Amino acid sequence: MDKENKKKSINKNIVIFAAVLILGVGTAFYMGKQKGRKLPATSRHYSSNKVVATVGDVKITEKDLKNRMEPIFYMNGKNKMTDEQIDKYEQSMIDYMTTTEMLYQEGVKNKVKLDTKEIDSQYSAFMTSITQTFGMDEENFLKEFGLTKEEIKKSVEKEAIAAKYIDKESKVTDKEVEEYFNKNKKDLNEIKASHILIKNIDENGKKLDDAKIKENKKLAESILKKALEGENFEELAKKYSEDGSAQSGGDLGFFSKGAMVAEFEKAAFGLNKGEIYPKLVETQFGYHIIKKTDEKEKSFDEIKDSLTKQLVAEKQDALIQKLTKEYKVDVKK
Numbered sequence: 001m002d003k004e005n006k007k008k009s010i011n012k013n014i015v016i017f018a019a020v021l022i023l024g025v026g027t028a029f030y031m032g033k034q035k036g037r038k039l040p041a042t043s044r045h046y047s048s049n050k051v052v053a054t055v056g057d058v059k060i061t062e063k064d065l066k067n068r069m070e071p072i073f074y075m076n077g078k079n080k081m082t083d084e085q086i087d088k089y090e091q092s093m094i095d096y097m098t099t100t101e102m103l104y105q106e107g108v109k110n111k112v113k114l115d116t117k118e119i120d121s122q123y124s125a126f127m128t129s130i131t132q133t134f135g136m137d138e139e140n141f142l143k144e145f146g147l148t149k150e151e152i153k154k155s156v157e158k159e160a161i162a163a164k165y166i167d168k169e170s171k172v173t174d175k176e177v178e179e180y181f182n183k184n185k186k187d188l189n190e191i192k193a194s195h196i197l198i199k200n201i202d203e204n205g206k207k208l209d210d211a212k213i214k215e216n217k218k219l220a221e222s223i224l225k226k227a228l229e230g231e232n233f234e235e236l237a238k239k240y241s242e243d244g245s246a247q248s249g250g251d252l253g254f255f256s257k258g259a260m261v262a263e264f265e266k267a268a269f270g271l272n273k274g275e276i277y278p279k280l281v282e283t284q285f286g287y288h289i290i291k292k293t294d295e296k297e298k299s300f301d302e303i304k305d306s307l308t309k310q311l312v313a314e315k316q317d318a319l320i321q322k323l324t325k326e327y328k329v330d331v332k333k
Helices: 027-034 062-076 083-109 116-134 138-145 149-169 174-183 210-228 233-240 244-248 262-269 300-326
Strands: 051-055 058-061 190-199 251-255 281-283 286-296
Touching: 051 062, 051 083, 058 062, 058 083, 062 083, 083 149, 083 300, 116 138, 116 149, 138 149, 149 300, 174 300, 190 210, 190 233, 190 244, 190 262, 210 233, 210 286, 233 244, 244 251, 251 286, 262 281, 262 286
Parallel strands: none
Antiparallel strands: 051 058, 190 251, 190 286, 281 286
16 A cells, blocks of 8 residues: 555654753754845744643743744755645644643642752753854853853753653553553554555545545455455456556555545455455545455564553543643633
8 A cells, every 4th residue: 555545643742852942942943044044035923922831820922922933944054945835834843842731730749850050960961062063152142042041951852851751651651561462462563455446536635526436446446346256356456446556456565444434444454364344344535355364473572562561551541631631621722
């Protein structure tokens, strides 16, 4: 199956990037200025006091958002960004700021602290990265952007507490990972499948008209009949399939659950090795004729690391959803 057929998912970004300041002074801003882009081609007016989001009693203003957006405007330099592009960046920034704020507040509530040495260490690490990347010492950096050491330290502290809290709350033990593996062993196996795809979308992803889709269904049904009657599946795929796997006889290689769109996955994983699904499988891409060609079990050691990351991500996501409700996060923009 082409990459476009892979299952798409949208996961909230819950990783705290300690090197990115709440103040919004980022790599792109400095690089833009170094290239002589004193004024970006794209800009948007932000007021100082207008509230774009609230996290409990804390207000996030357009001024805060402006500090986040300026680096992006300067990164683009002379390239004009569309309103849609700006809107998407703003949404991401607001999401990041609200997520950081509620994790920080919850961290403080749960007595997560950084001692002076830790804060100084975080600050030093940040300044070291500035020097290494841009050749600016601390004094020049602060002067260039009109910042104070105290402002940066506070921002570093806030994000570090948020990061420390979510890390603490999302730890997963080896025992938890092994228990999950044993309960879900069957679903964690990989299968290998081949398919023949008759597309119901054009090259731009637009759905074909009803008459063409009806015609495609008749064609797909005739191909399925031939496959079920024993004609060589690989040759049928090479002749009829309309995606990149056609040249390899429809071979999609090995994949695990979650890699394919739901309709395709349900059919493929329900087959025995060597079996062809007896019906057409329709997805947003078109009609699929599916054959399961192999399967293999994965050992615990093989997937321990990936399972650990998965379970950590699930815990983080659950925590974010819980706190979003508790802190009554309200995005107004």
